[in-house]
Amino acid sequence: VKLGIGDDAAVLAPAGADSLVWTSDACVEGVHFDSKWLGSADVGFRSLQAAASDVAAMGARPLAALSNLILPASFGKAELSALARGQAEASRALGCPVVGGNLSRGAELSITTTVLGTCRQPLVRSGARPGDELWLVGDVGLAAAGLELLRAGIASRSRAAARCIRAWRRPVALVRTGMTLARYARAALDVSDGLRADAPRLADASGVRVIIEEAAFTKALDPALTSVARVLRVSPVELALTGGEDYALLAAGPSGTRPRSAQRIGRIERGRAAWFERADGQRLRLSGGFDHLSRE
Amino acid sequence: VKLGIGDDAAVLAPAGADSLVWTSDACVEGVHFDSKWLGSADVGFRSLQAAASDVAAMGARPLAALSNLILPASFGKAELSALARGQAEASRALGCPVVGGNLSRGAELSITTTVLGTCRQPLVRSGARPGDELWLVGDVGLAAAGLELLRAGIASRSRAAARCIRAWRRPVALVRTGMTLARYARAALDVSDGLRADAPRLADASGVRVIIEEAAFTKALDPALTSVARVLRVSPVELALTGGEDYALLAAGPSGTRPRSAQRIGRIERGRAAWFERADGQRLRLSGGFDHLSRE
Numbered sequence: 393v394k395l396g397i398g399d400d401a402a403v404l405a406p407a408g409a410d411s412l413v414w415t416s417d418a419c420v421e422g423v424h425f426d427s428k429w430l431g432s433a434d435v436g437f438r439s440l441q442a443a444a445s446d447v448a449a450m451g452a453r454p455l456a457a458l459s460n461l462i463l464p465a466s467f468g469k470a471e472l473s474a475l476a477r478g479q480a481e482a483s484r485a486l487g488c489p490v491v492g493g494n495l496s497r498g499a500e501l502s503i504t505t506t507v508l509g510t511c512r513q514p515l516v517r518s519g520a521r522p523g524d525e526l527w528l529v530g531d532v533g534l535a536a537a538g539l540e541l542l543r544a545g546i547a548s549r550s551r552a553a554a555r556c557i558r559a560w561r562r563p564v565a566l567v568r569t570g571m572t573l574a575r576y577a578r579a580a581l582d583v584s585d586g587l588r589a590d591a592p593r594l595a596d597a598s599g600v601r602v603i604i605e606e607a608a609f610t611k612a613l614d615p616a617l618t619s620v621a622r623v624l625r626v627s628p629v630e631l632a633l634t635g636g637e638d639y640a641l642l643a644a645g646p647s648g649t650r651p652r653s654a655q656r657i658g659r660i661e662r663g664r665a666a667w668f669e670r671a672d673g674q675r676l677r678l679s680g681g682f683d684h685l686s687r688e
Numbered sequence: 689v690k691l692g693i694g695d696d697a698a699v700l701a702p703a704g705a706d707s708l709v710w711t712s713d714a715c716v717e718g719v720h721f722d723s724k725w726l727g728s729a730d731v732g733f734r735s736l737q738a739a740a741s742d743v744a745a746m747g748a749r750p751l752a753a754l755s756n757l758i759l760p761a762s763f764g765k766a767e768l769s770a771l772a773r774g775q776a777e778a779s780r781a782l783g784c785p786v787v788g789g790n791l792s793r794g795a796e797l798s799i800t801t802t803v804l805g806t807c808r809q810p811l812v813r814s815g816a817r818p819g820d821e822l823w824l825v826g827d828v829g830l831a832a833a834g835l836e837l838l839r840a841g842i843a844s845r846s847r848a849a850a851r852c853i854r855a856w857r858r859p860v861a862l863v864r865t866g867m868t869l870a871r872y873a874r875a876a877l878d879v880s881d882g883l884r885a886d887a888p889r890l891a892d893a894s895g896v897r898v899i900i901e902e903a904a905f906t907k908a909l910d911p912a913l914t915s916v917a918r919v920l921r922v923s924p925v926e927l928a929l930t931g932g933e934d935y936a937l938l939a940a941g942p943s944g945t946r947p948r949s950a951q952r953i954g955r956i957e958r959g960r961a962a963w964f965e966r967a968d969g970q971r972l973r974l975s976g977g978f979d980h981l982s983r984e
Contacts, residue, residue, distance in 0.1 A: 412708070414787075416754040416802055420794045458712040460800045491710075494800075498716045502792075504756045504800040506712055 412455075413509040415446035421501040429542040432471040434561045435503065436478030438637075442584065443505035444486050444565035445639040449582035450516070451574025452509035453567060454488035459505050462498035475503075486567060511574060517597035519579035520644035526602060526658035527650060528612055529569050529641040532583055533628065534559035536635025537620040548623055552616035563639045569653040573643055576651050580643035586636040588678045591666035594642055601663030602644075604633075604678070606671045612655040633668065633678065708751075709805040711742035717797040725838040728767040730857045731799065732774030734933075738880065739801035740782050740861035741935040745878035747870025748807035749863065750784035755801050758794035771799075782863060807870060813893035815875035816940035822898060822954035823946060824908055825865050825937040828879055829924065830855035832931025833916040844919055848912035859935045865949040869939055872947050876939035882932040884974045887962035890938055897959030898940075900929075900974070902967045908951040929964065929974070 419439045421427055427435070440457060447454045459479060463472065483490050488507065538560035541553055565582075573580055579598055583590045587604065595602040606629070613632055621628035644660050658669070666678040715735045717723055723731065736753060743750045755775060759768065779786050784803065834856035837849055861878075869876055875894055879886045883900065891898040902925070909928055917924035940956050954965070962974040 412804075414752075414754065414802075414804060416756050416788065416790055416800070418756045418758060418790050418792045418800070420758055420792050422795070423793050456710075458710065458802060460712050460714045462714060462716055462798060492712065494712060494714050496714045496716050496798075497719050498798060499718070499796045500794060502758060502794060502798065504712070504714070504790075506710075506754060506802040508708075508710060508804070 410510045410512055411514055413447050413450045413452040413511055413514055414506070415443060416504060416506040417443040417446060418502060418504045427501070429539070430561060432474035433478035433481070435501070436475035437482045438561070438563055439503040439505050440479050440482040440486065440488070440490070441563050441565045441639065442637075443507045444482075444488060444567065445563075445582045445584065447507050447509035448565045448567045448570035449580050449641055450509065450511060450514045451570050451580070452511035452514060453571060454486050454507050454509045456489050456491045457483070457505055457507045459490050459493035459503065460496070461493065462496045462500070462502040464498060464500055467501055486565065511571070513574065515570070515574040515577060515580045517579055517581045517594055520594060520598035520600050520602070520660045521578060522600055522660055522662040523646075524578060524644040524660040525647045525650060525656050526604065526660060527577065527643040527645060527654035528657045529573060529643060529654045530566050530638060531559065531614045531617070532587055532638050532640045533617045533632035533635040534614060535563060535637040536560075536586075536631050537617055537624065540624050540626070541620060544624065546623060550619065552619040553623070555616040556620045559638060563637060565639055566641055570641060572651050572653060573641060576649040577643040577645040580641050583638060583640045583642050584636050586634045587642065588633050588680060589636070590642060591678050594644065595664060595666045598644070598660075599664070601661040602658065602666040603661060604658040604666070604668050606669060609657045612657050706806045706808055707810055709743050709746045709748040709807055709810055710802070711739060712800060712802040713739040713742060714798060714800045723797070725835070726857060728770035729774035729777070731797070732771035733778045734857070734859055735799040735801050736775050736778040736782065736784070736786070737859050737861045737935065739803045740778075740784060740863065741878045741880065743803050743805035744861045744863045744866035745811070745876050745937055746805065746807060747809070747811035747866050747876070748805035749867060750782050750803050750805045752785050752787045753779070753801055753803045755786050755789035755799065756792070757789065758792045758796070758798040760794060760796055763797055782861060807867070809870065811866070811870040811873060811876045813875055813877045813890055816890060816894035816896050816898070816956050817874060818896055818956055818958040819942075820874060820940040820956040821943045821946060821952045822900065822956060823873065823939040823941060823950035824953045825869060825939060825950045826862050826934060827855065827910045827913070828883055828934050828936045829913045829928035829931040830910060831859060831933040832856070832882075832927050833913055833920065836920050836922070837916060840920065842919060844916075846915065848915035849919070851912040852916045855934060859933060861935055862937055866937060868947050868949060869937060872945040873939040873941035876937050879934060879936045879938050880932050882930045883938065884929050884976060885932070886938060887974050890940065891960060891962045894940070894956075895960070897957040898954065898962040899957060900954040900962070900964050902965060905953045908953050
C-alpha cells in the first residue's frame with residue numbers, strides 16, 4: 393500500500409506478475425444481520441471477514457480493504473469505535489489493512505467492504521470436471537446453529553453452544569487454506585448462503601452435476617453441530633445444508649490431490665444441478681436458499 | 689479485466705509498473721441525493737461518475753468498477769433497469785466497465801461504487817508548495833445552481849438553466865484533464881463537497897495556506913452560473929464557493945507550467961487554512977461545508 397486514508401483514493405503498489413482479485417460485500421442491518429445478538433465490534437469483525445472470504449475462495453491473499461459505512465443517527469460514537477475495533481481485529485488477523493473508505497448518514501446501518509487481493513492463478517467456480525471429488529474446507533452449519541440458539545433464547549453453557557455462537561459472531565475467512573486449495577483444486581467458491589444455495593452455483597458455473605453424499609457429508613460435520621442440533625431438535629444435516637455465514641469453502645478437484653485441510657463430501661458427475669444423495673440412493677435436488685432480493 | 693461478474697471476485701490483469709488507484713463512494717437517497725428531481729438513470733450515472741472523480745483527481749485512468757446496490761422493496765424492476773442503464777452510460781463514457789457487485793435489500797436506496805484505476809505517478813493532495821499557483825479545472829457552482837432551480841420550482845427554459853440542471857443530474861468526472869494535470873500539477877483533489885470544504889483539505893494535506901483571489905475566481909466562473917444566480921437572487925461567488933457535486937478539480941502547481949485546461953484562481957502561501965481574498969484585500973476564512981455526519 394503506497395497511500396492509504398487521507399487522499400481521494402488508495403494507491404497500491406503494482407503486484408508484479410500476479411493477478412489482482414477484487415470483491416465487494418454489503419452487510420445491512422435487519423437483512424444480513426440482527427443487532428439484537430451482535431455487538432458493534434462483531435458487526436465490524438464479520439463484515440471484513442465476509443468480504444475477505446470471497447478473496448479466500450479465489451485462492452488469493454487479501455492485500456487491503458476499503459470500508460463504506462452508512463450510519464443511522466442513533467448509532468453513537470461508542471458504537472462506531474466498537475465497530476472500528478472489530479474491523480481492526482479482523483484486519484490484523486487477516487493481514488489486510490483498511491486503507492480507505494467513507495462515512496455517510498442513512499436510515500439504517502450498513503457496511504460495504506471492498507477487498508483487493510492477489511494470487512498467481514485465481515481459483516474460479518467454473519473449473520470442476522466430471523470425475524472430480526467434491527471437497528469441503530472448514531465447517532458448515534455452525535453459524536446457523538449459533539444464531540438459532542440465540543433466537544430461541546436457549547442459555548446453554550456447553551462448549552458446543554459457545555463454539556456455534558462464536559462461529560456466527562466471529563466467522564473467519566479461510567485465507568491460508570484457500571491458498572493451499574488453489575494449488576490442488578480445479579474450482580471453488582465460499583459457502584456464504586448455505587450449501588443448498590451455493591452447491592448449485594458451482595454446478596452451474598462448471599456445467600456439471602454436483603453430488604453431496606450423505607454418508608461422507610455426515611462424517612464431515614463438526615461434533616459441536618450434532619450436539620447443538622440435538623438441543624435445537626433439528627437435524628444437523630438440515631442445518632449444515634441450509635445454514636450460511638460460516639464461510640467454508642466448497643471445492644472440486646481430482647482424487648489423489650486432496651489437501652489435508654479438505655474433506656471429501658461427494659463427487660462431480662456429468663449432468664447438471666446439485667443433489668443430496670441419501671444413503672439409500674435417493675437424490676434430493678438442492679435449490680433456493682437465501683436470496684436477499686426475494687422474500688421467503 | 690480477466691474475470692468479471694459471476695465469480696466470487698473480479699480479477700484484474702496486473703498493471704505493470706503503474707500504481708493502482710482505488711476508491712469507494714456511497715450515494716444514499718435522502719442524504720446524497722433526492723429522487724424527487726433525479727430519475728433512476730441519473731442516480732446510476734452520477735454514482736459511477738462521483739466515484740470515478742476520485743480516481744480522476746489522482747491523475748489516474750479508471751480501469752473497472754464494482755457496484756453495490758441496496759434497494760428498498762418499493763424500488764421496482766423498471767427503476768432497477770433504468771439505474772443500470774445510467775450506470776452503463778457512465779461506464780461507456782468513462783471507459784470503465786462495471787465488473788462486479790452485489791444486490792441487497794434494505795430500507796433505503798444506496799449505491800456504493802468502488803473504482804480501481806491506474807497511473808504512472810499518483811497526484812496527491814499533499815504536494816502543494818508556497819509560491820505555487822492555485823488552479824481550477826472544470827466548473828464549480830453549476831450543480832448547486834441546478835439543484836436550487838429545481839427546489840425553487842423555477843421553470844426556466846434558458847440554456848443557462850438547462851446547463852446547470854444537467855451539471856447536477858449528469859456530472860462528468862474529469863478523467864482526461866486529470867491525467868494531463870498529473871503531468872504539471874504538484875497536488876490536486878476533486879471538489880465534491882464545495883470549495884469551502886475542499887480548499888481547506890488541500891491546505892491541511894499540504895501544510896500550506898490556500899488563497900482564492902476574488903478577481904481571478906470571478907473571471908473563472910461560467911456565464912451560465914452568473915445568469916442562473918441572478919434568477920435565484922443569490923451571489924454567483926457564494927454558489928461557486930459552497931456548491932458541491934460538480935466534480936471540478938482543485939490543483940496547485942508552479943506558475944508557467946499550467947495546462948490550458950486549468951484556470952488560475954489564486955495562489956499558495958506559507959501558512960495554513962484556506963482563505964477567500966476579496967478585491968479590497970480582506971480575507972474570509974473558508975471552512976465547514978457539507979459534512980454528512982453532522983446536522984447543519
